[in-house]
Amino acid sequence: MKGERLKVRGGWRILLYALIFTFHLSPFTLNAQSKKQLEKDKAKVEQEIKKLNNDLAKAKKNSKAGQQQLNILGKKIDERTKLINVINGEMNLLGEKMSRTEDSIRLMRGQVDSMKLEYGKVVRVLYAERGNIDPMSMLFDNKSYNVAYLRQKYFRDYSRYRRRQAAFIREKEQELNDVGVELKRQQREQSTLLEQHRRQKAELAREQKEQQKNLKNSRQQEQQLKNQIAKKEKQKRELQQQIQRIINEEIAKAAKAKTNSTDKSGKTGGSGNTASPAPSAAEVALSNDFASNKGRLPWPVSYTKVSREYGRYQHASGGQNMNNGIDLMCSGGAGVKCVFNGTVSRVFTCPNGTKGIIVRHGDYMTVYANMGNVAVGEGQSVKTGQNLGAVYTNSDGTAEFSFQLWKGKSSQNPRSWLR
Numbered sequence: 001m002k003g004e005r006l007k008v009r010g011g012w013r014i015l016l017y018a019l020i021f022t023f024h025l026s027p028f029t030l031n032a033q034s035k036k037q038l039e040k041d042k043a044k045v046e047q048e049i050k051k052l053n054n055d056l057a058k059a060k061k062n063s064k065a066g067q068q069q070l071n072i073l074g075k076k077i078d079e080r081t082k083l084i085n086v087i088n089g090e091m092n093l094l095g096e097k098m099s100r101t102e103d104s105i106r107l108m109r110g111q112v113d114s115m116k117l118e119y120g121k122v123v124r125v126l127y128a129e130r131g132n133i134d135p136m137s138m139l140f141d142n143k144s145y146n147v148a149y150l151r152q153k154y155f156r157d158y159s160r161y162r163r164r165q166a167a168f169i170r171e172k173e174q175e176l177n178d179v180g181v182e183l184k185r186q187q188r189e190q191s192t193l194l195e196q197h198r199r200q201k202a203e204l205a206r207e208q209k210e211q212q213k214n215l216k217n218s219r220q221q222e223q224q225l226k227n228q229i230a231k232k233e234k235q236k237r238e239l240q241q242q243i244q245r246i247i248n249e250e251i252a253k254a255a256k257a258k259t260n261s262t263d264k265s266g267k268t269g270g271s272g273n274t275a276s277p278a279p280s281a282a283e284v285a286l287s288n289d290f291a292s293n294k295g296r297l298p299w300p301v302s303y304t305k306v307s308r309e310y311g312r313y314q315h316a317s318g319g320q321n322m323n324n325g326i327d328l329m330c331s332g333g334a335g336v337k338c339v340f341n342g343t344v345s346r347v348f349t350c351p352n353g354t355k356g357i358i359v360r361h362g363d364y365m366t367v368y369a370n371m372g373n374v375a376v377g378e379g380q381s382v383k384t385g386q387n388l389g390a391v392y393t394n395s396d397g398t399a400e401f402s403f404q405l406w407k408g409k410s411s412q413n414p415r416s417w418l419r
Contacts, residue, residue, distance in 0.1 A: 039090075073211045080204045087197045094190050101183045108176050115169050233315045238351040239402070240324050243367055246358060247406055250345050250365065279363070287362030290340055296419045297339045298384070300368060300403050301391060303328035307400055310413040324411035325367065325404030332393035336368050336401065338382045339418070347378050354392040367404035 258279070279287075308327035314320055342361040350356050356369040359382060372392035376382060391399045405412040 235351045290361040326414045330399045334391045336388045369402040
């Protein structure tokens with residue numbers, strides 16, 4: 001009887017230890033690698049979101065970085081979605097872990113309850129028979145010493161068994177309690193993950209709303225920019241037409257002045273003479289001198305970059321324009337210098353409200369447009385390098401200067417003339 005009980009107890013102990021081992025190993029060890037990887041991914045994503053937040057803050061300082069803000073915000077939304085997916089993965093792993101823990105608790109509780117039931121039956125039987133059993137009489141009422149010794153040993157072993165069994169039950173109850181504490185810890189961890197998930201979803205919704213708002217603003221700004229470009233290109237086109245008209249007027253005025261001069265001097269056949277008046281020797285000399293300096297003329301301004309070269313081009317708002325000169329980006333208030341000796345034949349107002357100057361060099365004329373102020377007047381003789389005024393500076397701090405060079409009614413590419 002004793003051997004069978006010890007065998008049953010030993011088998012149950014092995015089963016319970018195996019169960020406890022499975023509980024401790026499976027939720028923690030089997031998932032350790034997955035959880036560690038998820039936490040690593042989570043930290044990486046959170047670091048990326050932090051970096052994107054810094055980039056977005058920098059982009060917002062620049063009013064022209066609308067598209068950059070949209071791109072960064074789009075990346076933030078992608079990273080935020082990744083973070084939510086990582087949290088979902090952690091929650092799924094924890095859910096599996098909690099499920100196994102609950103299974104272990106149910107199995108352990110069933111085994112402990114069975115042990116208590118069996119132990120209770122034994123205790124109740126012994127309690128009921130306590131008056132009918134006299135250990136001393138059972139010890140001395142024997143035919144031999146060996147039988148008495150065996151009976152004494154049996155009572156002693158059985159008493160130890162009961163004490164061990166009670167201690168074993170208390171030990172397993174403590175382990176069961178520890179498992180319950182671990183389950184509560186897992187439940188708290190699950191609550192924390194759920195809260196993180198809720199916050200990240202709310203942040204994602206906010207960022208998506210911000211992206212939609214920025215996209216709408218970006219489209220509005222894009223349309224405004226297109227309108228501004230179209231307006232600017234219209235002004236440039238009008239400026240080209242205005243300069244062409246003034247050039248024609250200057251040529252006609254010069255021709256008329258020569259005709260009147262020759263009529264008065266009596267060198268021609270009178271007002272009925274249709275021949276073109278011959279240029280004066282001084283004009284011929286100036287024209288020849290100007291032409292001989294082709295490729296060696298100084299630049300009219302100090303510039304930072306060429307914004308538009310000479311020739312026909314396709315502009316951003318659609319359509320084509322002809323640029324009869326070269327457009328230069330300058331620092332605000334940059335001084336404008338005359339490129340060669342000549343006479344100021346016209347000071348005019350450009351379509352955008354800025355000032356322009358035309359200087360005649362015999363048959364050649366140079367045009368200086370988009371000036372904020374002028375320092376010379378019509379009819380004034382000017383020298384190479386003489387100050388003509390300053391470039392106009394826009395409200396945003398940009399300054400764009402336009403320079404043209406004409407021979408009669410034909411525009412020239414300034415690149416061929418400037419050094």
